[in-house]
Amino acid sequence: MAAILLVTTCHVCAQEASDDSDLSQWTIDRITPIHDRVSRWVSNTSRNIDGFFGTDDHLNTSNKSYIRLSQELQWEEGEGFSADPGIRFKLDLPTTEERLRLIIESDPEETQGTLAEQGSQRLRNDDRDPGNTVIGLSRLSGKDWARNWDTKFGAGVKFRLPLDPYLRFDAERLWDLGSGPWQLASENRVSWFNSDGYFARTRWDFGRPLDEVRHLRFVTNVQWQEEEDTLEFSETAALHQVLGRRSVIRYAAVVVGSSASNPRINDYYLQTLYRRNVHRNILYADLIPELHFHRDTDFDPRWGVTLRLEMFFQGDIVRR
Template identity: 55%
Template structure:
């Protein structure tokens, strides 16, 4: 009962923060005290320069002198996450995820070095129970490969990308990956449908396939409604997994957003089975200059393995991005 009271209190604090954040934009771009800004600023600038210079140095070695000026999608993300679930032990995770993008190696052919490939990030149930499907973890899986980029406008044609390379572990594991994307605007109206699909083969894990369909529309200038369907199959699990989520995103101001969502996660063998259903409120705040973010996400789950009895959960996450050009990260 103590855990329930704690969760409810934190949920009320989350809603209170959201209400407080629902104010007009101001010039201030940080919630940190002056002493923390002075320490974080030089550290962030130095590490961001290192990420960019490292990617450009490698790119210049393999590619051309354009590596000094061309845009690059390289980044490093560090995060600290705390998870609590009713009836489960408290967990915390210090994670890192990075990507070195080498764009000039050959026209439309890029060398990619990245950690934590999507194919190794667990079942849909594990991913949907996290704060979102972009959780970080250790650097145990590292890919080095070549991507052949598609050059078609995905609003008019399917945009396809082919990649291949190796996973750096002993013994080395080759992989092949095919992805395709398409975006439709329905009847010139507010609804948009986005399709993102991937077929992969890793020598150590076998085949995997997933498809994601995202149907959404703005309700007004600050609110956006989305219906997201995921279907995934992995050879090592050898059953079909699916999830259906509906979410309402409310941009409170320039630096804060509130996401209210509900969803189901299931498996399909001979008969579809719902493994979990949940409700979640997620508050995300840009707490420092577009590269440091805080997430607070209380949720209520109804898992099958607990006979659908309600289980409270809470995720807190602090993350920092390092790259040359800092944009407002999608909230």
């Protein structure tokens, strides 16, 4: 299926189809029954579990459960080609006790490696571990993050043997800066896993729209993992542009470094990310060329490119 989708996507990705799809009718006829069956299973399963733990409103409440299948084709100068399939899922139970939510998700943020390893949001093969799935409860504040700090406290286990308990605290806030278009968002997380120790991350996103189709952002990330025992930071300047109803592009310049007492830069890179809604909010394609200047290669330029296909199976009904 991946080969069929890849060929079809590459052939017509530059065209704007009136029916919100770049796929041929032959391809649509083959993937739609499979997608609908899996999506119904995701919806029915999540809502049945939500009904068991929650209230009778589970059939009428928006449910954000999903399964995402992905296939990445990567090339890096000096490393060659690699293919990397992946699956991620999240089970959302919104009508459990008021402001209490049961969450099941794979590959949580704490398992996605260092900032240097994350790069273009790609995981190394050894990080894609089914044992990284977590199940837990989150207590929501229910506050509007544009007016107050929106906090969330969670606890649960990493689903493997022996079970690995965790605690997690999140806090988010959004500010409008004066009467102008600038906004500042803060997203913060502190967590503890019995096997990996403590994790802390803060993200500050400063940005504004330039016009109806362009948005400018400056993002600062600071992250610390007990397992790595290194404070990391990254600075990103990015320009987001809407190209059409189903296409967006992002141009970014990124600096990644480490250590607070003796700061050092480990990587500079330039990145362009083109994302296309290939088929009706179900199938997406990303094309990501990058130019890296790594410390471990004496900052010599090295090219890389990633082609990523993603298919979503969502709990809520999606228009076909």
